[in-house]
Amino acid sequence: MFSASDLRKGLKILIDGEPHIIVDFEFSKPGKGQALYRCKLKNMITGSQFSNTYRSNDKFEKADLEERKMQYLYNQGDEYHFMDTENYEQLFLTGEQMGDNVNYLVDNMEVQVLFFGPRPIDISLPIFVNLTVTQADPWARGDTSGTDTKPVTVETGYQLQVPPFVEEGDKIQIDTRSGDYVTRVKE
């Protein structure tokens, strides 16, 4: 059990039988009044968000969440298939559940799949992934137009801005939290 004073951004709690993550949190306390714990919560299954204000004596159940290491196999239509690397069990998540994660997913990538009870609800990727650039405009040397980035496409179809020296066939590191270019990777 959690009490209201445990509430903070990122905490996962059970509300009406479903896991919720606190995406925004503000402690407030007017004058000599009661402490108020104002939360914006996101349902981790449906993605829907709502705000609620809790009091000091409110209690919360911990969401029964577990992460398992799995390998990405392939996608078929809207289904993204993964395999448990220990017991070879297979399962899939939908495109909606995957969200932006599809931008960084390549075959055989190891990810953490989040389970609510027996049910897979989300995945988390490594913070940094290396992807191959499949399309890039050549860099016009001596270009002094002032732009210091250009758009490229990587093997997953994801487009992002990179420094001008990045070329087709290069491997680049991307931060999956922001989707931003980090560095060029030498193989």
Place this chain on the structure above:
Amino acid sequence: MLDFKGLQLRAALLRLIRRFFHQQGFLEVDTPVRQPVLLPESNILPINSGSWFLQTSPEQCMKRILARNRVNIFQICPCFRADERGSRHLEEFTMLEWYRIDGDYVDLMDDCETLLRYLKESLIIQTEFSDTIAGSCFGTMTVESGWERVTVAEAFAKWGSMSLAAALESDRFDELVSIEIEPHLGLHAPTFLCDYPASCASLARLKKDDISLAERFELYIAGMELANGFSELTDADEQRLRFEEELDRIEQREGVRPVMPNKFLEDLKSLEPAAGIAFGFDRLVMLLLSADLINQVVSFSPDDFE
């Protein structure tokens, strides 16, 4: 962690506040931070220090000094409140507190106006601070005149999604003040929210013409609560009854009944009419530095140690 300019501003403010109160004939006092018994307030959680407590406010000691010595007093000191951590809350923060003999809450509102005007005028002419102050909401706000005084009932009628009576009835008073009313207060000029329901002012005197209300106010600037002041309750018997109620609430929650501050109640018997106010020093620095987080305006915040 505060940069050099921030440290300079804090130091300048401390110096100016002391000068202001000295000029007005107030005596500066320094009372113990660690105390064996606290004034019971069920909404404020103390931090233990051995079998004693760190003060949640200097109120107890300052009122005992006031009762024994008829003199206006002030203090700038650290206060500690458990589990208060947010953009405007730290578990350890700095409080400016002052008490006026023969005064009431209206005198304290006047004090606030005079003090903040003095601080603005004094700081804006110092070259190292003038740009910072001029660019802050405190700098652009009219503090020279036109301060607003709004009663709690008026505020509920204007901005509340329910009436004051309904909010009290459903135990949502604090929630509505915090979410629906506070954001509107002190946007053009500093605003006093005054005349709180009697149930929200355990240490305050009730209004003579309406005992459902207490002579208590809060000062707001830019939607932020800066100070809480009231005419002191000087009836020791009435104060004991109110403390019993607070102790009941604490006992219900904690399973342990804290000790009644008997020496305080004893001294309260000799307290003449007076008024006192607690002013959040760090929040004033937040306004002057246009900071969103209280963490940013203290020399060291808890994050600086982790």
